[in-house]
Amino acid sequence: MLSKTQGKQPYFHNRQLCLPDARHSVRPLALSVGLQQRETPQSFVSRLSVRNGCATVQDFCRHMGIKWTDVVTGKGATLQHVGFLVGTSADDLERFAVKTQGYQRYTVNGQALTSWTTRRQDLRLCPACYVEDIQQDCADAAYGRVEWQLSGFRICPRHSLQILTLPASEYPRSPYDFAGRVSDHHQRILAAAEEAKPQTQQAVVEPYLITRLTGGSSASWVDRLDLDIACKFIMTLGVVLEFGAHTRPTTLTEEQMSQACGVGLQAAGSRIDDLCSTFELIAKRSTTSAKNFHKDFGALSCWLSRVDHSDARYEMLLDCLSKFAFDHYPFASGHNLFGRDCAQRKVHNLVSASAEFGVTISRLRKFLIAKKLPHNTFDIGVAFSAEQYRNELGSGLITRI
Numbered sequence: 200m201l202s203k204t205q206g207k208q209p210y211f212h213n214r215q216l217c218l219p220d221a222r223h224s225v226r227p228l229a230l231s232v233g234l235q236q237r238e239t240p241q242s243f244v245s246r247l248s249v250r251n252g253c254a255t256v257q258d259f260c261r262h263m264g265i266k267w268t269d270v271v272t273g274k275g276a277t278l279q280h281v282g283f284l285v286g287t288s289a290d291d292l293e294r295f296a297v298k299t300q301g302y303q304r305y306t307v308n309g310q311a312l313t314s315w316t317t318r319r320q321d322l323r324l325c326p327a328c329y330v331e332d333i334q335q336d337c338a339d340a341a342y343g344r345v346e347w348q349l350s351g352f353r354i355c356p357r358h359s360l361q362i363l364t365l366p367a368s369e370y371p372r373s374p375y376d377f378a379g380r381v382s383d384h385h386q387r388i389l390a391a392a393e394e395a396k397p398q399t400q401q402a403v404v405e406p407y408l409i410t411r412l413t414g415g416s417s418a419s420w421v422d423r424l425d426l427d428i429a430c431k432f433i434m435t436l437g438v439v440l441e442f443g444a445h446t447r448p449t450t451l452t453e454e455q456m457s458q459a460c461g462v463g464l465q466a467a468g469s470r471i472d473d474l475c476s477t478f479e480l481i482a483k484r485s486t487t488s489a490k491n492f493h494k495d496f497g498a499l500s501c502w503l504s505r506v507d508h509s510d511a512r513y514e515m516l517l518d519c520l521s522k523f524a525f526d527h528y529p530f531a532s533g534h535n536l537f538g539r540d541c542a543q544r545k546v547h548n549l550v551s552a553s554a555e556f557g558v559t560i561s562r563l564r565k566f567l568i569a570k571k572l573p574h575n576t577f578d579i580g581v582a583f584s585a586e587q588y589r590n591e592l593g594s595g596l597i598t599r600i
């Protein structure tokens with residue numbers, strides 16, 4: 200421990216050279232660790248702490264004159280300070296920092312995240328990756344990958360194992376102290392690696408998330424969405440397709456969510472135009488007795504109804520889905536959906552056609568049957584093109600049927 204007489208001079212602790220205030224006199228630490236691929240700064244600093252024999256990462260940071268909370272929130276000046284201490288590029292350290300941008304908003308390597316998409320205080324890891332790490336070197340070689348921080352990252356693509364969440368940390372252990380926490384639960388992680396059975400389903404979304412976090416691009420138009428929106432879209436689309444529009448995502452297990460996200464990413468397609476056929480599939484599968492867009496699109500409609508419709512980040516999705524709804528569902532002119540107005544009615548149902556043309560529903564139904572007009576667009580429910588049949592319906596011929 201640093202004594203008062205030591206001031207700002209370098210000192211030895213556990214036979215290693217330390218500098219108490221590196222802002223004034225920065226020299227590298229004698230004992231260091233190497234920054235690993237996609238490692239978060241809190242994982243890196245916590246491993247430095249273990250390597251230097253500190254009981255907690257907070258103690259280590261205090262000795263080094265840095266704020267642990269600034270490491271966790273990815274403050275550039277602090278990470279630069281850490282970079283000086285270990286002779287590592289500050290840019291490399293900062294790259295996979297989960298940076299706080301505002302209330303429940305974060306970025307990683309320029310990708311937007313929210314408290315919904317990132318589980319900040321949970322320590323999640325693949326037990327088999329952990330075992331591989333410590334077999335290669337020593338206990339502090341196990342490091343935290345940035346992708347483990349994402350709630351949508353559920354299966355390790357390398358080992359096909361479900362990501363393990365450790366129990367909550369207990370004071371004074373910081374929830375962000377990766378090396379300290381895995382050390383606390385070493386036996387539990389080893390047991391999980393031993394007992395875990397590989398998942399039968401392939402990791403589909405997980406490689407995509409790594410690609411996004413590392414600044415790469417995929418073949419999908421979903422890359423154009425901010426990552427937090429892409430994750431939510433993929434999940435809700437998959438839930439509706441795989442488990443039905445009536446299903447609430449919160450009722451699904453982690454395995455089911457993983458399955459839904461895989462389906463959602465594949466169904467999104469490579470071009471945004473591919474979405475139209477996916478939306479048609481959802482509408483065809485509808486089991487509602489009347490054509491009702493919101494019921495047919497369940498979780499997807501529910502989510503997009505609640506977002507800020509003037510937010511440009513959602514523009515592409517809202518435009519695409521509202522256009523589909525106006526083209527395929529009985530929305531009247533001027534009806535507002537997701538902040539978009541329906542310019543002209545394109546689809547009628549019996550009620551709306553009856554009101555517009557002054558014909559009873561029973562007569563209207565007979566007219567449709569007699570004319571062999573489609574009684575439905577998607578097998579269930581009655582909806583037909585307003586444009587195609589407007590002249591016939593408005594001609595007065597229908598009253599003679």
Ligand SMILES: [Zn+2]
Nearest residue numbers: 325328355358
């Ligand atoms: Zn793994």
